[in-house]
Amino acid sequence: MIKQYKILSLSLMICFQVPAQQADSLKNISKHISKEMKLNEVSVNGFRQVKLTTKNAVLLTSEDISAVGSENFINVVDQLPGIMKVQETTFPLIIRGMYGSRIHIEKNGMIKTGIDQSGYALEDINPNDVSDVQLLHGARSIAYGSGSIGGVLLINEKLSFKETGMSGNAKLSYGTNNNERSADARLRYANSANLFLVNGRYTLADNFHYPQNALALNSSYTYKNISSKFAHLFQDKSTVLEWDNNYYSGDREKPVGFQNNPYDYRTFFDRYNVESSLKFRTNLSNGINLSSNLWYNGLNTDQRQDQLNAGTKALAFRDTRYSFKNTGGFKLNASKKISSEWVGEAGADGYVDYLRQDQGTEDYKHNTSSLYKYYSMQRQRISGVYALAEYEKGKNQMGFSLRGDVGDLQKDSTHTKTYYNMTGGVDWSWKYRRWLQNDLSVSRHFRFPIPMEAVGVFYGGRGTFVGNPDIEPETAYNVEWVLKGEIPHLIYTANAWSSFFFNRISEYELFTNKYTYVNIAKARVYGFDGSLLAFTGDKKQVGKLELTVNASYAYGDDVSADGFLGKGTPLEGIPPGRIRSKLQYFKSWKYVEPSVFVVFSYIASYDRLPEYAVTKSWGQNARNAYALWDAGVNIHLPKALKGITTSLLVNNAFDTSYLPYGGYLKGIGRNVKLTVNARF
Amino acid sequence: MEEYTEELIFFKEGSFDDTSFYIFRNEAGEFRITEAANYSFSNLQSGTVLQARMRKKGCAGREITALIIKKCSKSSL
Numbered sequence: 039m040i041k042q043y044k045i046l047s048l049s050l051m052i053c054f055q056v057p058a059q060q061a062d063s064l065k066n067i068s069k070h071i072s073k074e075m076k077l078n079e080v081s082v083n084g085f086r087q088v089k090l091t092t093k094n095a096v097l098l099t100s101e102d103i104s105a106v107g108s109e110n111f112i113n114v115v116d117q118l119p120g121i122m123k124v125q126e127t128t129f130p131l132i133i134r135g136m137y138g139s140r141i142h143i144e145k146n147g148m149i150k151t152g153i154d155q156s157g158y159a160l161e162d163i164n165p166n167d168v169s170d171v172q173l174l175h176g177a178r179s180i181a182y183g184s185g186s187i188g189g190v191l192l193i194n195e196k197l198s199f200k201e202t203g204m205s206g207n208a209k210l211s212y213g214t215n216n217n218e219r220s221a222d223a224r225l226r227y228a229n230s231a232n233l234f235l236v237n238g239r240y241t242l243a244d245n246f247h248y249p250q251n252a253l254a255l256n257s258s259y260t261y262k263n264i265s266s267k268f269a270h271l272f273q274d275k276s277t278v279l280e281w282d283n284n285y286y287s288g289d290r291e292k293p294v295g296f297q298n299n300p301y302d303y304r305t306f307f308d309r310y311n312v313e314s315s316l317k318f319r320t321n322l323s324n325g326i327n328l329s330s331n332l333w334y335n336g337l338n339t340d341q342r343q344d345q346l347n348a349g350t351k352a353l354a355f356r357d358t359r360y361s362f363k364n365t366g367g368f369k370l371n372a373s374k375k376i377s378s379e380w381v382g383e384a385g386a387d388g389y390v391d392y393l394r395q396d397q398g399t400e401d402y403k404h405n406t407s408s409l410y411k412y413y414s415m416q417r418q419r420i421s422g423v424y425a426l427a428e429y430e431k432g433k434n435q436m437g438f439s440l441r442g443d444v445g446d447l448q449k450d451s452t453h454t455k456t457y458y459n460m461t462g463g464v465d466w467s468w469k470y471r472r473w474l475q476n477d478l479s480v481s482r483h484f485r486f487p488i489p490m491e492a493v494g495v496f497y498g499g500r501g502t503f504v505g506n507p508d509i510e511p512e513t514a515y516n517v518e519w520v521l522k523g524e525i526p527h528l529i530y531t532a533n534a535w536s537s538f539f540f541n542r543i544s545e546y547e548l549f550t551n552k553y554t555y556v557n558i559a560k561a562r563v564y565g566f567d568g569s570l571l572a573f574t575g576d577k578k579q580v581g582k583l584e585l586t587v588n589a590s591y592a593y594g595d596d597v598s599a600d601g602f603l604g605k606g607t608p609l610e611g612i613p614p615g616r617i618r619s620k621l622q623y624f625k626s627w628k629y630v631e632p633s634v635f636v637v638f639s640y641i642a643s644y645d646r647l648p649e650y651a652v653t654k655s656w657g658q659n660a661r662n663a664y665a666l667w668d669a670g671v672n673i674h675l676p677k678a679l680k681g682i683t684t685s686l687l688v689n690n691a692f693d694t695s696y697l698p699y700g701g702y703l704k705g706i707g708r709n710v711k712l713t714v715n716a717r718f
Numbered sequence: 719m720e721e722y723t724e725e726l727i728f729f730k731e732g733s734f735d736d737t738s739f740y741i742f743r744n745e746a747g748e749f750r751i752t753e754a755a756n757y758s759f760s761n762l763q764s765g766t767v768l769q770a771r772m773r774k775k776g777c778a779g780r781e782i783t784a785l786i787i788k789k790c791s792k793s794s795l
C-alpha cells in the first residue's frame with residue numbers, strides 16, 4: 039500500500055501553512071488546530087490525494103463551514119483569503135479580483151461553471167454536504183487546467199469508513215432578518231465495507247431587510263437539496279468505488295433595484311440541478327495509486343424579468359430566459375513515490391459542456407407574445423494531460439508541473455474554434471527555521487475563451503453578448519512569494535502575489551446593449567494576503583483566547599500602453615481590500631464547551647475604477663469604506679447524543695448602513711440566527 | 719477627455735444585428751472596433767494601415783474617434 043508522505047499542513051480561514059510534524063510538536067497549539075492540520079491532502083478526482091505536498095493552499099474545515107452559519111455557500115467561501123463577496127444577493131465568486139472562467143471550481147472532482155460568464159454562484163451547495171474547501175495557487179494548481187489563473191477552489195465531501203453503524207445529524211435554524219427557516223438532516227450507515235449516506239435540506243426565506251428595518255422587495259429564496267452517497271471498500275482495503283448524487287432545486291429573487299431599475303423584478307427559477315459522479319480508486323501492486331472520476335452535471339435555470347409600468351405599477355412586460363446546461367467529464371490520475379525524494383503524478387481529463395438558451399416574451403402593454411424568439415446551442419470541449427513531480431530533501435522542497443490542453447468551441451453546428459495551450463510551473467520552498475519558511479512560485483496559467491466570448495451569442499440581463507471569433511486564449515504568469523512561520527502563541531503568513539496577463543479577454547461595448555469581447559495585450563493584477571493567529575491559555579483550565587487577523591488586498595491595471603512595470607490604468611471590477619479579525623474565547627468543562635466570539639471586518643473604499651464608463655452590472659460605482667461587527671456564542675454539549683451544538687450568531691450587529699462593493703443596494707441589516715445541530 | 723493617436727491595421731469587416739463594423743488591430747495585436755456607418759472608406763483592404771484618434775471607453779478601454787488612411791495594403795495598390 040502506498041505510504042503517506044510528508045505532507046504540508048494547511049490551516050483554515052487563516053492562511054498559514056506549517057508541516058504536520060511541527061504541529062504535533064507544538065504543545066501549546068490547541069487540539070482543534072492540530073486536528074485541522076491533518077486535513078492537508080489535496081483533493082484529486084474528489085479523493086484526497088495523500089501524496090504530493092501542496093504549496094499556496096488554504097483550507098476551510100467543517101468547523102469553519104458551520105461557524106459561518108449561512109445556507110448560502112458563497113458566504114462560507116467568503117472566509118478564504120483573496121475571496122471577496124460582491125454584494126449580498128447578486129454576486130459572482132471573486133478570487134483575487136478574478137471571476138467566471140478565470141477561476142476553476144470543482145465540487146467532488148466535478149467542474150462547476152454556472153450558467154453564464156459571471157460564473158458559478160454556488161447556489162446548489164448544501165453546506166452540510168461539504169467536509170472541507172481547499173483553495174490552491176501555484177504550480178500544483180496547473181493540474182486542474184483552464185481557469186487556474188485566479189485559483190483553484192476544491193469543494194470536497196469526505197469519505198471515511200472508520201465510523202461504523204448508523205449515525206447522522208439534524209440541524210434546525212432560524213434567522214430573524216428574513217425569517218429564514220432551514221431544516222437539514224443527514225443519515226449515514228456504514229460497515230467495514232459499505233457506506234450509505236443520504237442528506238436533505240429545505241430552506242425558505244422571505245424578503246430580507248436593509249438596516250433600519252427597510253424591506254428589500256423581491257428578495258426571497260428557497261433551496262431544496264437531496265444528496266446521496268454509496269461507497270464500497272473492497273477486500274484489499276485500498277480499492278474504493280464511490281457513487282455520489284446531488285439534486286437541487288430552488289428559486290432566488292433579485293431585490294428590486296439591483297441594476298438600478300426600480301421597475302425590474304427578477305427571479306431565477308432553478309428548476310433542477312442534478313449531479314452524479316462515479317469514482318474509483320485503487321493501489322496497484324507496483325505502488326501506483328490510480329483514481330478516476332466519471333461525472334455529469336445537468337441544470338435548468340429560468341430567469342424571469344417582470345417590468346412594471348412606471349405609472350400604474352401594473353405588469354407591462356415579462357421576459358423569460360430558459361437556460362439548459364449539460365456538462366460531463368472524465369478524469370484519470372496516477373501517482374507514485376519514485377524514490378525517497380521524488381514523487382510523481384500524471385493524469386488526463388476532458389469535459390464537454392452544452393448550453394442551450396431560449397426566450398419567451400409577453401408584452402402586456404401591446405398584448406403580444408412570442409415564444410422561442412431565439413434558439414442557441416453552444417458547446418465547449420476541453421481536454422488535457424498533465425504531469426507533476428515533487429522533490430524533497432532537507433530544508434528544501436521543489437515542485438514541477440506541466441500541462442497541455444486542447445479545447446474547441448462550437449455554436450449551432452456552424453461556428454467552430456480550436457485552441458491549444460501549454461502551461462507549467464515551479465515551486466520552491468525553503469524552511470530556514472520554524473519561525474521562517476520561504477515559498478516562491480512561478481507558474482503559467484491560461485483560460486480558453488468560453489463560447490459566448492468567441493463563437494456564441496448570450497442573451498443576458500444587460501443586453502446581448504456576441505462572440506468575437508478572432509479572440510485568443512488568455513494567459514497569465516503568476517508569481518507568488520510567501521513568508522510564513524510560527525513561534526509560541528503566534529502563527530503568521532504573508533503572501534505577495536502577482537499575475538501578468540497576456541491577451542486578457544475583456545468586454546467591449548459595440549453599441550447600446552450590445553457587447554463583444556476583445557483581447558487586451560497586457561494587464562497586471564497583484565496583491566497581498568496576510569494572516570496572523572495569536573492564542574494563549576488552555577481550554578480546560580482558564581480557557582483559551584484566540585485572535586485571528588486576515589487581510590487581502592488586490593490591484594489591477596491595464597498596462598498595454600505602459601508595460602508591466604508602468605503605471606497603467608485601473609482594470610474594472612477589482613474589489614477593494616478587506617481586513618477581518620476574530621477574537622474568540624473557548625472554555626471546556628466535562629459536559630459543556632462554550633465559546634464566544636466577535637468579528638470585526640473593515641472593507642476599504644472602492645475608488646480605483648476605470649476612467650470612463652464601465653459596463654459591468656457590478657463594480658461600476660465608487661463606494662466608501664465601511665466596518666461591520668458580527669458576534670456569536672456557541673454552546674456545545676459533547677456528551678448529549680454524539681454532541682449537540684447551539685449557536686447564536688449576530689451579523690451586522692450594529693445594523694450599520696453600508697453600500698457594498700459592486701452593489702446599487704445597501705447591504706443586509708442586522709440578522710440574528712439561531713442554529714441547533716444534533717449529532718447522533 | 720484624454721485622447722491619443724494609434725496606428726491600426728485593418729483586419730476585416732464584421733456585422734451584428736444589421737450593424738456593420740470595421741475591425742482593426744494595433745501593433746500589440748489588440749482589437750479596435752468601430753461602426754462602419756461612421757466612415758465612408760471605399761478602399762479598405764486587409765492590411766491597410768490607418769492612423770486613429772483614440773479615447774478611453776468602458777472595460778476594454780478604447781474607442782476610435784477619427785480614422786485616416788495612412789498606407790494602403792499591397793493588394794489594394
